[in-house]
Every structure is written in C-alpha cells, then in structure tokens.
Amino acid sequence: MGNCSNEHRGTSFSASAASLSNPLICSSINTFFFLDKYIFSQKSCDGKNIGTYSTASLLALSIIDLCETFYCHLGVNVPDHAMTFRSLCNLLQDSVTPFVVSVHAKECAGVYFCISTLTIRIIGLLQKSTQVFPQRTESLTNSDFPQSLPVVVIFKDFEAFNSQVLQDFILICSRYTQELPFIFIFGIATSPSAIQHRLPHSVSSLLCIEVFHSLSCTQHLASVFDKLILNSQFPFKLSSRVIQVLVGIFLYHDFSVQNFVKGLQFSMLEHFKSQPLSMLCCQKQEALLSAKTLSKKNVERIRHLPSFMRYVETQEPQEQVRLLTNDEHVKEVCQKLLKNLHKYHKNYYPILQCLHSLTSSLPKFPLGKHIRELHVSCIEKNLWETEEYDSALQLLRILAKDELVAALRKCAEILKSTKILQNVLQQLEDFIGRLEALEEDSSGNGIISGKMEYQKTDLFQLQKTLLEKESRRTKRMNPFEVLRSQVIEFIDSLVREYLTPAELQPLNEVCYYSSSGVLRQRLNVTPRTSIQAALSHPFYYLQNESLKTDAGTISSAAPDLCIVYKLHLECGRLINLYDWLEAFLTVMSAAEDQDTNSEDARFIQAVSEMEFLGFIKSTKQKTDHVARLTWGGC
C-alpha cells in the first residue's frame, strides 16, 4: 500500500519538478521582452536608419553606428546564463529573425574559427542552397541570402573572448554591414565598462551600443520564492533550516537561481524518499482520500510523529487512549488535522504578505528586507516573542496617518486578491474608512494646538512645561492615536492567530522537509574533507571492524595509502623518501605474515597515489625528497 502510493507520488512529483523550472524561464523572458520590443522597433526603422546615414555621410567615409550591439548585463551566476540565452535565442528566432547564432569563447580561438562556426551555423539555419559551400562571410552575402533580415550573433561570455579576435571580427563585420545587417548581443557578467577594457575606441566606435540589465539574481530568487515556497497551492514545504541552507548557498556561493531550484528539487526528492508519510503531502482532496485508507504501519508512524504526540498530550485522557488504540479514530483525526493544516497554509501566506508590506517600509527593516527572512522567522518560532517584532510594532505605532492608510490599503489589496479571510478584509476596510473620516477633526485639532502662548521662560520652567506636556500627551490621546493603537492591536492579533510557527502544527512532518544536515552535506560538498576523512579514518567508509583504531595510532591492517598518508602528516615541508619507507616498513612489520619483497613496491604505489591525489609533488630542491602540498586538517 505504502509502496503503491509512493509510486503514485513519484509521477506527480515529476510533473511538479517540470513546473519548477518554469518561473525562471518566465522571468528571463520577461526580462528580454523589452529587448525584443526594441529590436522590433529597430527593424521597422532599420532601412530608414541606413538611408539617413548614407545621405548624412555623403562621402560614405565609413559607417558609424551600424553594427547594432546590445550588452546584456547579467549577474555572475554562470549556470543561469545558458538558460537565459536559450530562451532569448528562441524568442528572437520566433519573432525577429531566423538567423540567430550564439557563440562561445571556447569556439573562437581565432578569427578564422569564429567566422567558420558562425557561417556553418547560419548555413545550418538556411538549410538550402548549399551547392557552393561558402568559406567566408563575403561569399555568403553574395549567395541568395534574405537581404532584409539581420543576423544576430550572441556572444555568450564576453569576458572570456580574446579581445584581438573580437576586434577583428567586428572590423570584418562592419565592412559588410551594408549588405548584411548584423546585431551583436554581448553577455557581460561584470559591468558595462568591460567594453572599454576589451575594445579600443577605434573598434567600439563602429558599434551602436545599448545596455540592458537583466533582473538582479536576488529579484529572480524572490520570484521563485513567491511562486514555489510562499504558495499554498504547492503542498511541499521547507522548514526554516532548509530554507536557510538553500538561501545560504545562493547568497554566499553562487548566486545561481538554477542551482537553487535544483536544491529545491533535490530536497523534494529526499523528502518523498525518506518520509513514508509524505504520501499525504499532496492536494487536499487527494490527501484526505489517502488518509482514509492509511495502512496499519503508517498509522503507527503517525503515532510516532513528534507533532502528533504533542497533539495527543493536549487532549483529554479518554481521547488520548482512543488515539493510541483505535486506528479508525486516528484516521479520522488525521483527516481533521490535515484539513487544519491546509487551512493554516491558506491563511498563513496572505497574512505574511500583509505583515511584510507593513514592515518592509520601516526604517532599518527590523523584520527583514525580504519576505523570505520574515517567512523564516515566522515558521521557526513565535514571531511575537522576538525583539525585532516588538521594535517593528513600536515603529508602526508612530506612523503618520497617510502612511498608515497607504500601508493598510496595500494589505487590503493583498487580501482582496486572495479572496479568503473576508472578515479580516472587512475589518481592515472599516479601519481605513474610520481613519479617513478622521481627517477633518484632526486638522481642526492641529490648528487649536498650534495656538500657544509664548513667553520668556528660564530653563527650569521650560523643563517643567515640557514634562507637563509629555504627561498630558500620555493621558489624553487624540482620536487618531486611539484609532492607530487599535489598528496595531488588530494587526498584532492577526499575527498571533495566523502566523504561528509551522513546527507547532500537528502533522507538519508530512509536508515539511527538515533535514538540513543531509542537504548541506549533499549540496555543499567538501571533497578535501571527505578525502582526508577517508584516509585518516578508513573505518568510516569501509565499515570493516578490523580497521577500528584509536586516534593517533596507525594500524597495519589499514590500506597502504592510509598508512602512508598518516606517516606523511608527521613530516615537514620536504619529506625524505627513505625515512618514509623505513617508517612504512616498521608499521608493516607489526603484521606477521608479510612478504617483504612486495612492500617496497606497495610503498611506491601508495606514494604515487598520494601524488595523484595532490598531497605531495616531486621537487628538485633536494634529492630523494618530495614536497608536501597540504597543511593542517580541515
């Protein structure tokens, strides 16, 4: 039963994995929509453009500004570039010109290779009139090439191109641009000023450059978060630790959205593989159906879930007994709890967005700049018990009226779009109405309080009056302040009701993947540490009882490589091979039935393996010595 449903989950998992990659493509397409539109407009006025130039430059000295060039300024997230360019390429091919060619720096070691790859690809695109195999661009222009369409050349990694090759290529293209319009698209990962570093002015003056910036990778990440993680439609959830690991890898290491999505996919796989109860992690109706038909084993598993045990403890003693003995009752309760969990998620996200929109404009961002930070702190612990939350509420309490109204309006918009929590929406709109109704009164108040009697006072008296004023203010708030504190209390109550930590929800283990340690081990690998662990503690990988040793001793039963490795740890920068061999032989002699002849050979083999692994290298500084390359344990 469990097996069967797991299989079933497998199919729907692959479907959702396919949908996972969509948002990135969507957003990158959005990014380039502007570019696309631009090229369209250019195309329409292209002929005109050339016309004006040829009349303007009566002499046809040479063509300035005719090779159109676009710099796509992308982030450094190299793995994402391929996908972005692929979608851009498809987009251009569909809408602008069929002749879109993308080249890599690797393929363009020289101008000849650059041009030949270009021509071969264009000919591949033409797929006709290949009787004469054109070797050069010129002969290509002479063939029956559709004249009006430009050739788009995408240089994927501009930084890696040899600048001389690029210069020559641009010079050659500029000679033929009247017969064959070229559009270059350079993908730049650093800054647009890379152009000045790579190309001299004589070459860059032949280009007409427009700079396009892709969305920054954090914005990409935010959109992925919105679509996949902060979404109640998507039953699979991540715990706060896992989110922190994934976001940490993203921010600290690679800035790659694609890798982030892969991490998400991996954690999903892990979750469905390691947690048998994950069969309940699906859409509400399906989940309820499978909860009805839970197997005996799975019911037992549910009873062992920490969150379920916590739930049982809160019940009446009679109920507790029923829950622990009656399987059918567990199934019913399970359905109820699943319903609650779904309801919790449904309410959680709109309120989270509301809170974020309220606090994201506060100075110093007490609850975080991004919604993901707020989300992490919400599902981790009781938000209202944190200091940051207190300070955020403090700041909200001193908001001016127009700011408050605007913020509440935003919240109302968010709630309107979700179409749930209608009563909360009503209350919010009620507050907004009351705040706006206050307008006339408060302005009247302002005028009255503005009329103050000013007289000469000494410092003591001033202090006194100020103190009096302060106390008066605390005693008697004007209507706006009363209403404002009501609003804040209302928001506070919302947070306490809806933004409870997910880990406290019964049955949260079904949906939440929480083993962050496994994830970190799998995604953020430390090859050197594992090699060193394998060499110093062979038991860890080989699981052979005879290899169990105390720390500090060298067992002769260990593989030769391990013995040699441990011995080399005791040496300095240069290792005397003979001493090393002697030490090795001493260790080996502890074991009895050894053939002494083969030991030298085994030693040499182990040493060459060490060299292969990069721990030592041969040196010319001293005869019969090798140099050590690594220092310290990790």
Place this chain on the structure above:
Amino acid sequence: MKIHICLTGIKTIILDCNNISQYSVFLINSALMNRRDIMSAVNPDQYSYPSVFIYGHRATGKSHVVLSIMKDLELPHASVDCVECVSSGLLFHQVLSAFFGPDAAALLPRCPSLSDFVRLYKQMSSNSPATQTRYIILDRAERMRDMDFSLLPALLRLQELVNDNVTVILLSEIVWEKFRPNTGCFEPLLFHFPDYSKGKSLVQILSWDHHPSYTPELYASYINILLGVFFSVCRDLRELRHLAVLNFSKFCEPLEKGEAKESDIHKLWKNIEPHLQRAMQTVYLREVSSVQWEQQQMDEKEATTLRVLSAHAHIELPYYSKFLLIAAYLASFNPARTDRRFFLKSHGKIRKTNFLKKHEKTSNHLLGPKPFPLDRLMAIFYSVVDSRVAPTASVFSQISSLVTLQLLSQVGHDDQLDSPKYKCSVSLDFILAISRCVCVCVRLLDLLALSLVIQSQVVRQERSLFTAVSNLHLL
C-alpha cells in the same frame, strides 16, 4: 620610369563626375592640396612605380582618396582589407577574383603559396594582358607583418615577379620604418597624409554638411564650439561628424523657441556646452547608443534615469567571492613577509625600524600586482572572513569563476594542477567599494588601511597615517 603629373586632368574628371557630391570633391581637393604627389603614382597607361605606401592617422582620407580615384577613373583594381586575410591564401583569392573573375581564383590550390599565386597571375595576365595599370590596394597593411615574412617583400616587387603592369598600394596607420624587414626590400614610394589641423581643415570640412535651414556661419560657429569640447579627446573626423549631427538639434533649440537669435553666440554656447560635456562622457564612450541619446534629448527627465542605468554599475558578487577578491588583493599587494603581522592575532613583536626592507618601501601600486600561490590566498581568506568557512567545492569554484570574469588572472604555466598562482587584476577603488558593501567589521578596514599605509610610504609620518586610517573608518 617617367613620372607624369596629371593633377589638373584628374581634378577635372572628378569635378565632372555627377555622382560624387560637392562635399567629397572638397575633401579630395583639400587632400590633394597637400598630397598632389599621389597622382604621380597613378598613371594608368604606362608601367607605373611597383609599390606605393600611404600612411596617416585614422580618418585622414587615405582609403577614400585612393578608392575614389580608382572608381572615377574606372581603373582595374583589387581592394583587400588585410584584417580579413587570416591566411595569405585569402588575399591571393581576392586579388585573382577581382582581376580575372572567380573562375581564375578557383584554380588556386587548397593552401596556395606565393609561387602558386605568381604562376596563376602570370598565366592569367598572358591571356588577358593589361591595357592599363592594375592596382592592388591593401588596407590596414600593418596586419601583413603578422603574415608570412616573405609576403611583404614579394608584394612590393610584384611587378617584376609577374611581369605585368601592376602596382601595389599599401595603406597603413603606421610609418614605413616599422614595416621594413630585416633582410631589406624594395623601397616603395612613400606618401604621408597629415592630420587635419583644427583651425582650418577640420572646421571647413565639418561645416560643409551644414543644415539647409540655418546659415553656414551659424553652423561654423557650432562646429567651433563642438571642436572646443571634443578636439582634446578626439580627432577622428568620422566620430566628430557623427557627434556634430547628433547634437545639432539641441544647439538649435533656443533658436526654434525664439529665446535667442543666431547672433547670440554666447547664449547658444552656454546652452550647449554642458550638454556636449555630457555627450563626451556617454555617447563618445559608447555607453549609450545614439538612438538613446536622441531620446534623452527629447526628454531631459528620462535622461537622468537612463544615465544612472548606464553608469558603471557595481558588480554583483556572491558574499564569499567578495572576500576572496579582497584576500587576493591583499595577497597581491602586500609582501608575504608582512602576512604574519597582519593576519595572525598573536604575532611576535616586530621592530619598526627594520620592519620593511628598502625595496619594499616603494609603493606597491607602482610595481603592480604580484603573483601569489593558492595556499596563501586561502590562508588570508580564512583569516579575513569572520565566520568559519568549510573548504567546500563551491569556494574553490568561485576562484575559477573570478578568473573567467578576469578579476583574477592566472599566471605561470608550469604546475597548474598542484600549485597554481594568481594575480589580482582589480584596482584599489574597486576593492574599497566591495569591502564597503561587505564588511561591517572594522578589522578588515584596518587591514586594508594598514596595507594602504605601507603602500603609500607614510609609515613614519604619523599624521598622514591617522588621516588614512580615519578616512577608511569614515567609509
């Protein structure tokens, strides 16, 4: 060989040609004022001088003068741009197909040598002997030096080799002395195209394409203003013309609005000057395209946003990449001896007087970055980063991605696997910008400050030391 000076004749021919505009005539005219000698080489009917070398800066009209003479006199010529000729075979191919048609060029073997070319040329020219001198025009001839070493001397006396009335014209931006091979060669006729002078020729040429609805005087004064701004950075005629066309509408704006009269040169100057300065920073450097620039002129408000977009945006790097870059910078510009002092918490006491050797006191910024091994980079990286960082694969892959972004560069070719060496190739300003957005910790700033102090030779001058450190703290 008799030198015919048929300057006047050619001039009339050019003037008679209707398809060439007055403007080009003017330019050719002005070119010929100084350069009438060139005509001596162009004498179609007799055997002419075997090779001519023409040099001058960019956009002084070398190719234009030569090509328009060829065109107007309808002389048989083959014009080849040497940039295209990645092999000499391509050059031969183009020359043969220009003179004798593509069929002749197809007879060339797969990897033609010079002798193949000469043989084919002889064969073809005997079939169709020259009635006029044939001209081979090689643009950007400086590229020929990178090709086969025998090619240039052979082309210079091609006339002898093929026994045909052929002249090779070399066009280049550099002087002949840089071409002359070690073994010596036939000396071509040399012509120099000098730069246009600011006062006379440039203004005259540029004011030739004046707007029909304004007086030539106004346009000439506009050109004077334009040259006042741009002449110091750019003498390229093409570029200047391009800029002149781009900015003229802005210049005329007050006239169209009726705020100024054509005689109000000063007012117009005040109006256009800041605009031109801005153009020098953006359009001239190709940071915005001319289309964008025109849009900006339409709408000044949008201009600011666009300019912000195109300004040197800071590079987005992952957190650890920034630290790696900072560590690389410190490793590149600090002597390795000082590492113990800067990065170890309990370093031994070092006597100040003998701390730095004499040669180390010269500013490291003057000496440029020094290579450092990977180990040192990682050691500095670990001591600079606050938190404990595991030596994960992605940390190391960040180093190689920094190399592909050319922020670091790998040096040395031996032992790339075991102990690679790198150099940091970014400037101090860049590093300061990065460390400003990365580090809240004062310690790192201190480190940078110390390395700065050492580099700027102010160890002994306490005052400047304090200012340097406090400046960094202010950052």
